[in-house]
Amino acid sequence: xxxxxxxxxxxxxxxxxxxxxxxxxxxxxxxxxxxxxxxxxxxxxxxxxxxxxxxxxxxxxxxxxxxxxxxxxxxxxxxxxxxxxxxxxxxxxxxxxxxxxxxxxxxxxxxxxxxxxxxxxxxxxxxxxxxxxxxxxxxxxxxx
Amino acid sequence: xxxxxxxxxxxxxxxxxxxxxxxxxxxxxxxxxxxxxxxxxxxxxxxxxxxxxxxxxxxxxxxxxxxxxxxxxxxxxxxxxxxxxxxxxxxxxxxxxxxxxxxxxxxxxxxxxxxxxxxxxxxxxxxxxxxxxxxxxxxxxxxxxxxxxxxxxxxxxxxxxxxxxxxxxxxxxxxxxxxxxxxxxxxxxxxxxxxxxxxxxxxxxxxxxxxxxxxxxxxxxxxxxxxxxxxxxxxxxxxxxxxxxxxxxxxxxxxxxxxxxxxxxxxxxxxxxxxxxxxxxxxxxxxxxxxxxxxxxxxxxxxxxxxxxxxxxxxxxxxxxxxxxxxxxxxxxxxxxxxxxxxxxxxxxxxxxxxxxxxxxxxxxxxxxxxxxxxxxxxxxxxxxxxxxxxxxxxxxxxxxxxxxxxx
Numbered sequence: 001x002x003x004x005x006x007x008x009x010x011x012x013x014x015x016x017x018x019x020x021x022x023x024x025x026x027x028x029x030x031x032x033x034x035x036x037x038x039x040x041x042x043x044x045x046x047x048x049x050x051x052x053x054x055x056x057x058x059x060x061x062x063x064x065x066x067x068x069x070x071x072x073x074x075x076x077x078x079x080x081x082x083x084x085x086x087x088x089x090x091x092x093x094x095x096x097x098x099x100x101x102x103x104x105x106x107x108x109x110x111x112x113x114x115x116x117x118x119x120x121x122x123x124x125x126x127x128x129x130x131x132x133x134x135x136x137x138x139x140x141x142x143x144x
Numbered sequence: 145x146x147x148x149x150x151x152x153x154x155x156x157x158x159x160x161x162x163x164x165x166x167x168x169x170x171x172x173x174x175x176x177x178x179x180x181x182x183x184x185x186x187x188x189x190x191x192x193x194x195x196x197x198x199x200x201x202x203x204x205x206x207x208x209x210x211x212x213x214x215x216x217x218x219x220x221x222x223x224x225x226x227x228x229x230x231x232x233x234x235x236x237x238x239x240x241x242x243x244x245x246x247x248x249x250x251x252x253x254x255x256x257x258x259x260x261x262x263x264x265x266x267x268x269x270x271x272x273x274x275x276x277x278x279x280x281x282x283x284x285x286x287x288x289x290x291x292x293x294x295x296x297x298x299x300x301x302x303x304x305x306x307x308x309x310x311x312x313x314x315x316x317x318x319x320x321x322x323x324x325x326x327x328x329x330x331x332x333x334x335x336x337x338x339x340x341x342x343x344x345x346x347x348x349x350x351x352x353x354x355x356x357x358x359x360x361x362x363x364x365x366x367x368x369x370x371x372x373x374x375x376x377x378x379x380x381x382x383x384x385x386x387x388x389x390x391x392x393x394x395x396x397x398x399x400x401x402x403x404x405x406x407x408x409x410x411x412x413x414x415x416x417x418x419x420x421x422x423x424x425x426x427x428x429x430x431x432x433x434x435x436x437x438x439x440x441x442x443x444x445x446x447x448x449x450x451x452x453x454x455x456x457x458x459x460x461x462x463x464x465x466x467x468x469x470x471x472x473x474x475x476x477x478x479x480x481x482x483x484x485x486x487x488x489x490x491x492x493x494x495x496x497x498x499x500x501x502x503x504x505x506x507x508x509x510x511x512x513x514x515x516x517x518x519x520x521x522x523x524x525x526x527x528x529x530x531x532x533x534x535x536x537x538x539x540x541x542x543x544x545x546x547x548x549x550x551x552x
């Protein structure tokens with residue numbers, strides 16, 4: 001089963017991390033990613049650039065409105081993710097708890113849908129096609 | 145969130161191989177190392193609910209196992225030199241300094257796949273000590289009773305001890321043969337998941353994913369061995385089709401009938417990346433890399449008709465020279481029928497028939513039936529397909545063959 005580890009941090013935590021020795025953060029994260037790779041469980045993972053390089057598309061109105069933010073209701077920002085292939089929820093929890101994050105950060109851990117979740121709709125053409133598109137999208141993002 | 149058993153099992157999956165490998169290096173005995181590690185796991189089950197999961201769980205398990213080893217030897221008053229020096233070594237290494245050594249895991253892999261063990265025993269032991277699976281998990285995914293798994297592992301340890309197998313990676317002279325053995329074990333785990341030879345289910349992704357995980361671990365340990373990357377690529381390509389290989393009712397869907405929009409594109413790209421790594425080593429493609437290249441031809445084709453069958457024929461010819469086998473020859477026949485028509489393919493199949501190498505397998509009559517049907521020789525085709533159905537050991541596969549015969 002696949003799990004997504006979603007990294008969320010408050011703006012304060014992100015600002016504080018900019019004060020820290022970047023080399024140190026790099027080494028800690030690098031060691032963590034290496035451990036995931038060595039164990040053969042890492043399928044994908046990316047970090048996100050600052051919010052000032054992004055934007056928000058809001059669908060409240062008739063036509064989508066593009067603004068500079070805010071990024072959601074909570075004041076935590078989504079700023080990176082990992083996708084792991086593991087055998088159990090416990091294993092996902094073990095890996096998540098080893099992530100080198102500090103106060104002000106959280107990992108939200110969510111199971112990624114697989115075929116079996118759509119078993120009741122296996123004959124639905126759009127369920128099948130969407131599965132293909134979604135995976136295509138994911139693949140494009142993980143290409144390096 | 146979960147019970148302690150689940151947590152300990154998860155820690156064991158992540159740390160088990162390193163822990164057993166470290167202990168095996170220290171004691172020189174894989175069987176003893178595994179026993180000690182299991183005792184440490186039992187300690188964890190009783191102590192962690194109170195004390196919490198230690199920050200460095202692997203170091204904790206290793207330290208506890210080492211202490212148990214030393215206590216045992218002291219109790220038995222085994223004061224032979226060997227044990228004295230070993231106990232000294234064991235006490236020397238302070239537990240907070242425990243640093244897993246990657247080479248230890250490599251030694252572990254080679255020992256678990258040692259040729260003195262039978263293939264099924266190698267598979268069991270590898271899943272247990274390298275994959276960190278419990279006997280229950282192994283039993284569940286291999287569809288055998290738990291006592292069978294336990295008996296195999298016990299026998300494996302005894303065999304290794306009796307054969308005085310050292311805890312070492314093989315010498316240069318044996319390297320290729322032994323590596324081939326290791327890759328064979330991993331691929332055996334995968335193929336059992338990919339086309340279950342027994343039981344009701346046609347695909348068991350849990351087993352295939354386990355093999356992929358082992359393959360990725362090996363690729364990290366042996367980045368300069370192109371065949372390791374080739375094997376990973378092959379497994380990624382084949383696993384990318386899982387979703388499309390099973391119909392809603394659980395019956396198998398063959399390549400030609402699969403809805404290609406359901407193939408996992410991300411997994412296909414991982415396969416391509418692994419094949420590129422195999423090629424980067426720069427020693428040409430071995431048999432796994434060639435099989436991966438074959439799988440890639442299908443993975444990138446939009447339909448059966450748009451598949452590069454000429455290239456597939458070439459790749460099978462190359463594979464037939466490196467690793468000749470009747471199954472490869474049969475697959476070449478299928479590719480030839482797609483590239484140039486059923487008549488020339490039937491000649492290859494008939495040569496195989498007269499050689500008698502695939503007797504007892506459903507593969508040959510099922511291909512032959514297919515070709516005869518294309519040539520309009522309906523009666524003969526039907527009888528071949530019925531024969532094939534009778535020989536297929538997987539119930540789902542037999543059903544498909546019977547349906548084909550009925551449709552003619």
